[in-house]
Amino acid sequence: MGTPLQERTPAPHGNQAALLAALRALLPREALLVSEEDKRPYECDGLSAYRRLPGLVALPENIEQVRQILRACREHGVPVVTRGAGTGLSGGALPHPEGVLLSLSKLARILEIDPVNRTATVEPGVRNLAISEAAAPHGLYYAPDPSSQIACSIGGNVAENAGGVHCLKYGLTVHNVVGLKFLTVDGELITLGGKALDIPGYDLLALLTGSEGMLGVIVEVTVKLLPKPERAQVVLAAFDSVEKAGDAVAVIIASGFIPGGLEMMDNPAIRAAEDYVKVGYPVEAAAILLCELDGTDVEVSDGIARVRELLLNQGATEVRTAKDEAERLRMWAGRKSAFPAVGRLAPDYYCMDGTIPRKHLATVLRRIGELSREHGLPVANVFHAGDGNLHPLILYDANKPGDLERTEELGGRILELCVEVGGTITGEHGVGMEKINQMCVQFAQEELTQFHALRHAFDPDDILNPGKAVPTLARCAEFGRMHVHGGKLPFPDLERF
Amino acid sequence: MTRDADIGTELQETVRTATARGTALHIRGGGTKDFYGRQINGQALDVGKHRGILAHEPTELVITARAGTPLAEIETALAEKNQMLAFEPPAFGPSATLGGTIACGFSGPRRPWSGSARDFVLGAKILNGHGEILRFGGQVMKNVAGFDVSRLMVGALGTLGVLLDISLKVLPRPEAEQTLAFALPPDRAIAAMNEWSRQPLPLSAAAHVGDTLYIRISGAGSALRAARARLGGEPVEKGDELWRELNEQQRQFFEGRQPLWRLSVPPATPHMALPGKWLIDWGGAQRWLKTDAPATDIQRAAETAGGHATLFRGGDRNAEVFHPLPQPLAALHRRLKQSFDPAGILNPGRLYAGL
Numbered sequence: 001m002g003t004p005l006q007e008r009t010p011a012p013h014g015n016q017a018a019l020l021a022a023l024r025a026l027l028p029r030e031a032l033l034v035s036e037e038d039k040r041p042y043e044c045d046g047l048s049a050y051r052r053l054p055g056l057v058a059l060p061e062n063i064e065q066v067r068q069i070l071r072a073c074r075e076h077g078v079p080v081v082t083r084g085a086g087t088g089l090s091g092g093a094l095p096h097p098e099g100v101l102l103s104l105s106k107l108a109r110i111l112e113i114d115p116v117n118r119t120a121t122v123e124p125g126v127r128n129l130a131i132s133e134a135a136a137p138h139g140l141y142y143a144p145d146p147s148s149q150i151a152c153s154i155g156g157n158v159a160e161n162a163g164g165v166h167c168l169k170y171g172l173t174v175h176n177v178v179g180l181k182f183l184t185v186d187g188e189l190i191t192l193g194g195k196a197l198d199i200p201g202y203d204l205l206a207l208l209t210g211s212e213g214m215l216g217v218i219v220e221v222t223v224k225l226l227p228k229p230e231r232a233q234v235v236l237a238a239f240d241s242v243e244k245a246g247d248a249v250a251v252i253i254a255s256g257f258i259p260g261g262l263e264m265m266d267n268p269a270i271r272a273a274e275d276y277v278k279v280g281y282p283v284e285a286a287a288i289l290l291c292e293l294d295g296t297d298v299e300v301s302d303g304i305a306r307v308r309e310l311l312l313n314q315g316a317t318e319v320r321t322a323k324d325e326a327e328r329l330r331m332w333a334g335r336k337s338a339f340p341a342v343g344r345l346a347p348d349y350y351c352m353d354g355t356i357p358r359k360h361l362a363t364v365l366r367r368i369g370e371l372s373r374e375h376g377l378p379v380a381n382v383f384h385a386g387d388g389n390l391h392p393l394i395l396y397d398a399n400k401p402g403d404l405e406r407t408e409e410l411g412g413r414i415l416e417l418c419v420e421v422g423g424t425i426t427g428e429h430g431v432g433m434e435k436i437n438q439m440c441v442q443f444a445q446e447e448l449t450q451f452h453a454l455r456h457a458f459d460p461d462d463i464l465n466p467g468k469a470v471p472t473l474a475r476c477a478e479f480g481r482m483h484v485h486g487g488k489l490p491f492p493d494l495e496r497f
Numbered sequence: 498m499t500r501d502a503d504i505g506t507e508l509q510e511t512v513r514t515a516t517a518r519g520t521a522l523h524i525r526g527g528g529t530k531d532f533y534g535r536q537i538n539g540q541a542l543d544v545g546k547h548r549g550i551l552a553h554e555p556t557e558l559v560i561t562a563r564a565g566t567p568l569a570e571i572e573t574a575l576a577e578k579n580q581m582l583a584f585e586p587p588a589f590g591p592s593a594t595l596g597g598t599i600a601c602g603f604s605g606p607r608r609p610w611s612g613s614a615r616d617f618v619l620g621a622k623i624l625n626g627h628g629e630i631l632r633f634g635g636q637v638m639k640n641v642a643g644f645d646v647s648r649l650m651v652g653a654l655g656t657l658g659v660l661l662d663i664s665l666k667v668l669p670r671p672e673a674e675q676t677l678a679f680a681l682p683p684d685r686a687i688a689a690m691n692e693w694s695r696q697p698l699p700l701s702a703a704a705h706v707g708d709t710l711y712i713r714i715s716g717a718g719s720a721l722r723a724a725r726a727r728l729g730g731e732p733v734e735k736g737d738e739l740w741r742e743l744n745e746q747q748r749q750f751f752e753g754r755q756p757l758w759r760l761s762v763p764p765a766t767p768h769m770a771l772p773g774k775w776l777i778d779w780g781g782a783q784r785w786l787k788t789d790a791p792a793t794d795i796q797r798a799a800e801t802a803g804g805h806a807t808l809f810r811g812g813d814r815n816a817e818v819f820h821p822l823p824q825p826l827a828a829l830h831r832r833l834k835q836s837f838d839p840a841g842i843l844n845p846g847r848l849y850a851g852l
Contacts, residue, residue: 114763115695116691116695116765117691117763117764117765118694118695118764119763138695139695139696139697140695160641161641161645163639167638167639168638171612171616172639172641174616174645174648175612175616184825184829188825189825190823190825190826190829191823192826194763194803194804195763195764195803195804196761196762196763196782196803196804196805197608197609197613197761197764197779197782197783198602198613198652198761199805200805200807200819200820200822201819201820201822201826201830201848201849202649202652202653202657202830202833203602203615203648203649203651203652203653204649204826204829206615206645206648206649206651207644207645207646207648207649209645210641210644210645211644211645215644227694227695227696227697227698228697229697230697250556251556253555253556253558253669254555254556256579256669256670256672257669258668258669295697295699295716295720296697296698296699296716296720296723296724297723298717298719298720298722298723299699299716299717299719299720299723301719302717302719303717355635355637355638355639355640356637357554357557357559357636357637358556358557359554359556359557384639386638387637387638387639388557388637388638388639389638389639422635422636422637423635423637424635424637424639424640424641424642425642426640426641426642427637427638427639427640427641428639428641429641430641431641431642431643435642439642439643442642442643443632443642443643444631444632446627446629446630446631447631447632447633447643450625450629450631450646450836450837451643451644451646453836453837454644454646454833454836454837455644456836457829457832457833457835457836458829458832469643470643470644
């Protein structure tokens with residue numbers, strides 16, 4: 001059972017030398033990177049544990065150049081891996097050693113902010129936060145806010161269906177995209193939607209969102225803009241057990257609240273964040289909840305009073321309401337810096353991304369604790385409690401022989417645990433290269449076969465990001481831990497290795 | 498009352514046989530949406546008996562039910578827990594099923610603010626054209642494992658798969674709602690709807706009917722009082738009834754046999770110069786037109802505005818009723834159809850000829 005890195009690379013398709021000659025004729029000199037030194041910055045995305053040099057890097061400046069690159073790659077049978085800002089956390093933009101790494105970072109213009117229809121039309125390389133900044137003078141903003149939002153690009157957000165801390169109320173990327181332009185592997189430009197609320201035919205907007213660069217290359221995105229809420233207010237509650245915190249979340253939801261943000265951190269995450277940013281988190285607590293309500297002024301005031309009461313009734317040992325905007329931002333600063341804060345505790349950390357039905361939270365955290373001890377690797381947990389998306393952070397040392405392998409093994413076990421309780425292996429980071437083995441646990445043979453068939457409707461020769469997101473059946477057979485449904489062993493017709 | 502039953506394997510057998518013989522199947526639930534899409538012939542595949550709510554966990558905000566479950570049963574179960582389907586689907590009759598609702602992808606007046614049918618789909622169990630039972634998505638809010646096949650099913654009119662079980666996100670019902678009326682002509686109503694939509698107001702519906710703009714606000718009582726003070730307008734007494742009748746197309750506007758078109762356009766599109774009677778919903782983004790104007794005129798006007806047009810009811814149901822797709826996109830549709838249903842037996846032609 002190989003880790004993704006040890007996997008045999010798929011047989012090289014096509015003729016790289018001929019492709020290079022073709023691209024040289026099509027693109028300005030500076031738009032192609034071929035030396036090892038120039039290609040080095042592109043060897044990994046945000047999942048830096050996985051690295052690989054691309055065959056070459058192309059940096060087109062406009063749609064026409066992207067189209068020509070695609071046509072040349074298709075003609076020469078060379079794989080294309082599209083990359084945005086490279087902040088992805090699942091190795092989705094891990095280069096193909098014989099392929100072209102297609103960076104869209106130069107397609108970074110904001111084409112239009114339409115305050116009346118409440119949309120922004122942008123090129124894929126535009127940063128997530130830049131959209132909200134451009135919309136701010138109109139009192140509007142773009143809702144999905146992945147924690148990397150100062151750096152991540154909207155094209156990458158669409159490819160991964162990125163989330164953030166406001167998903168329960170405002171949805172993921174898929175709920176906020178109204179139009180896309182993408183190039184097919186043949187270089188044909190297809191427009192889906194625009195500023196209307198829906199599109200004719202099959203819902204390819206939904207299908208392209210989260211397709212991890214395997215169906216087409218997104219070259220323009222139109223997103224919905226929302227009016228900025230009049231007010232946001234946050235409450236911090238401390239609990240002496242994770243169970244109580246989990247129950248409190250259920251009670252808040254059952255009482256009819258859909259908080260703008262509802263986050264949980266366990267004790268190791270609280271301590272790490274407090275050590276790092278000193279925001280006054282209660283470091284003795286087993287868990288804290290951050291519950292933010294947004295809306296009109298009066299609505300938020302009434303809501304906060306009721307939420308405080310609910311939290312106290314659920315046995316919170318302490319409930320704090322931010323006195324002012326500065327304190328609200330401080331309370332969030334601890335949560336938003338949780339990843340780097342945990343990162344200070346060990347040379348490396350590995351961020352997982354399962355989603356579980358919330359009612360299983362206590363069980364899942366207990367089992368994660370047991371697995372953590374079994375593997376001898378500490379784990380801190382931050383949790384988008386409102387929508388069930390759990391981010392266990394595994395601490396390890398990549399320089400210690402065997403640590404990365406044990407980390408991957410532990411991570412895999414955690415994801416399988418998420419599937420076991422009725423959840424999923426990835427809530428918002430994507431499958432990429434990282435979780436490809438666990439896809440064999442989540443999906444049955446026929447489902448994976450359907451995914452491949454669907455993909456081939458767009459890309460019959462597996463040119464676009466090959467080997468990512470959807471495993472081959474052979475890979476699943478080799479991986480060994482498989483989807484079992486109704487007690488039947490899947491892949492009965494495949495040889496065992 | 499009909500009992501809950503899982504007839505998944507029975508349906509699977511029928512699909513397998515049909516695939517082997519190349520028999521076209523006409524998928525049916527409660528039969529309330531027979532008017533929609535293109536006219537097709539085929540052996541009936543009755544999904545209506547595949548019914549029952551499988552799970553409803555109010556604190557997880559998720560409901561899972563078999564496709565044949567009556568929409569009314571689901572709405573009643575949700576209402577008991579003070580929850581709702583926030584996309585407010587129209588039923589178009591008491592026998593409407595969940596499967597038909599999702600296959601058509603219909604959403605009601607709340608749609609611009611809360612999201613559409615496809616926005617609320619979390620997962621689906623389907624039968625593809627090979628007769629394989631496949632599960633996509635799940636019962637959790639956030640899930641990006643694999644291509645989003647469950648949302649692809651929404652609005653596909655059964656041409657990619659037979660829906661078996663569906664999981665939906667549900668939301669709490671608003672504490673209170675209030676409908677306000679404003680006497681305004683259509684162009685000024687469009688401007689007002691879009692102006693208010695830019696502000697942080699608790700809007701949940703906005704439609705222009707006849708010479709009146711109706712606005713619905715939803716939320717806590719305190720929020721509604723504040724919003725009313727800002728918006729003005731005349732309170733409408735039976736607001737719920739008004740929105741239900743609009744959604745179910747029971748208002749006078751929808752009567753008669755003249756073709757009914759649905760234009761989906763950018764919300765601030767100025768009032769459109771096509772002959773016929775108009776009703777504007779979704780804050781300007783969905784416009785109903787009763788007209789005998791030629792299809793090409795209507796499609797061209799919708800396209801010029803940046804949207805698309807559907808012949809929703811009436812007219813020639815043997816011709817295309819959905820907006821024509823440009824060539825590369827149409828080819829992609831055919832290949833997608835092929836990837837799910839290579840024998841072309843699932844509702845062939847219901848969406849577009851050749852799909």
